[in-house]
Amino acid sequence: MSGTSMTTRAWLLMLPLLAVMIAVIGWPLIDTIHLSFTDAKLVGTAGNFVGIDNYVKTITGSNFQRTLVTTAKFAIISVFAEMVLGVLAALLLNQEFRGRTMLRGLMILPWALPTVVNATLWRLIYNPEYGALNAALTQIGLLDAYRSWLGEPGTALASLIIADCWKNFPLVALIALAALQAVPRDIQAASLVDGAGPFARFRFVTLPYLAGPLMVALVLRTIEAFKVFDIIWVMTRGGPANSTRTLSILVYQEAFSFQRAGSGASLALIVTLLVAVLAAAYAALVRKTAGSNT
Amino acid sequence: MSALEIQNVRKTYGAVETLKGIDISLESGEFLVLLGSSGCGKSTLLNIIAGLAEASGGDVRIGGRSVLGVHPKDRDIAMVFQSYALYPNLSVHRNIGFGLEMRKVPTAEREKAVQETAKLLQIEALLDRKPSQLSGGQRQRVAIGRALVRKPQVFLFDEPLSNLDAKLRMETRTELKRLHQMLGTTIVYVTHDQIEAMTLATRIAVMRNGRIEQLGTPEEVYNRPATLYVAGFVGSPPMNVLSAVVGDDGLRLDGSGQVIALPGHLKGVVAAGRCVKIGVRPEALRLAAEPGGQPALQVEVEVVELTGPELVVTGRVGGQRVTACLPPRTWLEAGVALSFTFDEDAMHLFDAETEQALR
Structure with a gap:
């Protein structure tokens, strides 16, 4: 079969998928871009063309800036904590001890649970009247009276970050554990004979094998954390006093709660652009990792 | 005083006994080759000498001192591995000096030792490279350099030439022999290659099923095999x-x-x-x-x-x-x-x- 007819056939075979992709991604995206240049409401008229007005208002508005800071705080702290916890858990689960296999299986559980289940579970734990956290802290004397962890602006974001960490550190731990098992035994033995202590062994033997996979996990988790919606929506809906409002929640509120489709679309596109930058970093990283293995 | 004494060393994994009472006494400057097929216990014995595995019974003495329970770094040994086991993100220079660095040897002294070793092994030009930029033969030289630089009492080699192609294996073998003759170091060397054993050893311990079948000079092992197994294992084509x-x-x-x-x-x-x-x-x-x-x-x-x-x-x-x-x-x-x-x-x-x- 000639090259040309092969190419034609390949395109023909891909056509159905391409058509579906255009229908569910391409067209809505173009429509969103169009919408973002109008003052359209969610229901009613198509709206008038307003140029880059929506973008200017969004970027210069205090709402967006505050939310961006909240999102960045959430993403940076939770991802950092997940990386540290994940690596520590992986190092622990890489040791030989009884029940290791069972523990490895159990560890995946929080990550495998649907986010809604996870979020509901943590709402119960944080409950100001009968929550387990309040009970535990008062019983051991660290707390005088029950608190509304999710109801106070000072503690809501931190409480959400803890819940998110609990859900997502197993993924990092799994990736790190797989990487740890790739560390050659001979190099570990050589470092023992060379007299390297635990920190030097981690730095010179383990980390070189851990760094690549961890970077991939870091970027993936950062993208996810930047887009976070479900866990926050179930636990606080962005409150109290917008203290846990992230970009995705803001987009939702703008488009659906306030029914401003035009500015909601511009906001969604800005978030998409931010995530695209992170995705590009991920792609570059994967290429670099693949390159260094050849 | 013997440089290395292995006294009735045993090793069991559950019900399986992989070493069944090994006795070897090695004088300073000797080149002992532990020869045997896969699973005979030779690498286990080497790991016990290195402290990477615990003996189930018996004693290992290096320089007259029992080293049972002593950390590998405190046994005054250096080891060369089959897979080279170089630190991937460190330069050749730091790889060679790593053991000295961990022992907090002053920089000037360390630098001198690394340079001398690199000169000895003719790898001065490679010092700034990373292991990934080296060929198999060069990596093995660096691994040998990392062992030599510390000047330990006993050198342990775990099938160091197995990953090299035939020509390079022969060249490196000759190089090892030259180094041993020049430095007079005490070496325990594990291999399944009887040519390596015959050419390098001052004494060979032929092992089988966790026991020593024969311990003797290459001439004795070749000319006066103690058992049928030794007779068949040493020599190519076999007896x-x-x-x-x-x-x-x-x-x-x-x-x-x-x-x-x-x-x-x-x-x-x-x-x-x-x-x-x-x-x-x-x-x-x-x-x-x-x-x-x-x-x-x-x-x-x-x-x-x-x-x-x-x-x-x-x-x-x-x-x-x-x-x-x-x-x-x-x-x-x-x-x-x-x-x-x-x-x-x-x-x-x-x-x-x-x-x-x-x-």
């Missing part, structure tokens, strides 16, 4: 082994009924009626010019292979296989019947049951 029964007139070969005269040095060692194994090295066989007083074998030639330096002839004596290594210019073809002779003292006898040498 010919023929089943026979001792008769009044000599050794009667199973299958063919041929009788070989019992050499003088073996008379009185075996009584008539005893089942034995006759061992003759392929290189000891030669074509019989004329019937004479020497022992002879009537062989039907099956295959003739010219390897270059020699002609390897494979044939049968009755139902038993015989291989002979002849000079390359010998003219022979498959299918002929020939008479091979050998010197009386080239014949080895083993008990058919215990497989121990009869002397």
Whole structure:
């Protein structure tokens, strides 16, 4: 079969998928871009063309800036904590001890649970009247009276970050554990004979094998954390006093709660652009990792 | 005082006993090769000496001091691994100096030691490279350098040449021999390659199933194998082994009924009626010019292979296989019947049951 007819056939075979992709991604995206240049409401008229007005208002508005800071705080702290916890858990689960296999299986559980289940579970734990956290802290004397962890602006974001960490550190731990098992035994033995202590062994033997996979996990988790919606929506809906409002929640509120489709679309596109930058970093990283293995 | 003493060392994994009481005493400057096939326990023994595995019983003494329970770094040993085991993100320079760096040796002293070692191994030009930028042979030199730089009492080598191609393996082998002769270091070297063992060792310990079959100089192991296993393991092609029964007139070969005269040095060692194994090295066989007083074998030639330096002839004596290594210019073809002779003292006898040498 000639090259040309092969190419034609390949395109023909891909056509159905391409058509579906255009229908569910391409067209809505173009429509969103169009919408973002109008003052359209969610229901009613198509709206008038307003140029880059929506973008200017969004970027210069205090709402967006505050939310961006909240999102960045959430993403940076939770991802950092997940990386540290994940690596520590992986190092622990890489040791030989009884029940290791069972523990490895159990560890995946929080990550495998649907986010809604996870979020509901943590709402119960944080409950100001009968929550387990309040009970535990008062019983051991660290707390005088029950608190509304999710109801106070000072503690809501931190409480959400803890819940998110609990859900997502197993993924990092799994990736790190797989990487740890790739560390050659001979190099570990050589470092023992060379007299390297635990920190030097981690730095010179383990980390070189851990760094690549961890970077991939870091970027993936950062993208996810930047887009976070479900866990926050179930636990606080962005409150109290917008203290846990992230970009995705803001987009939702703008488009659906306030029914401003035009500015909601511009906001969604800005978030998409931010995530695209992170995705590009991920792609570059994967290429670099693949390159260094050849 | 011995540089290394291994006293009744045992190792068990659950119900499996991988080392069944090993005793070796090594003088300073000796090159001991632990030789054996996979699973014989040689690497386990090396790991026990290094402190990477715990002995289940017995004692290991380095420089007269028991090192049981002593951390590998405090045993005054250095180890070279089959996979080189270089630190991937450190330069060759830091790889070589790593052990000294961890021991907090002052920078100037460390630098001097690294430079000297690099010069010795002719890898000065590679010092700034990362392991990934080196060839297999270069990596192994760096790994050897990392061991040499520390000047320990005992060097341990775990199949260090196995990952190299044939030509490089030979070159590195010669290099190792040169280093040993020059530095006079004490070395324990694990390999399954009997050529490496023969060429490098001052003493060889042939191991099998967690035991030492024979401990001796390469000459002893080759010329006076203590067991049938050693006779078959050392030498390439392996020693010919023929089943026979001792008769009044000599050794009667199973299958063919041929009788070989019992050499003088073996008379009185075996009584008539005893089942034995006759061992003759392929290189000891030669074509019989004329019937004479020497022992002879009537062989039907099956295959003739010219390897270059020699002609390897494979044939049968009755139902038993015989291989002979002849000079390359010998003219022979498959299918002929020939008479091979050998010197009386080239014949080895083993008990058919215990497989121990009869002397």
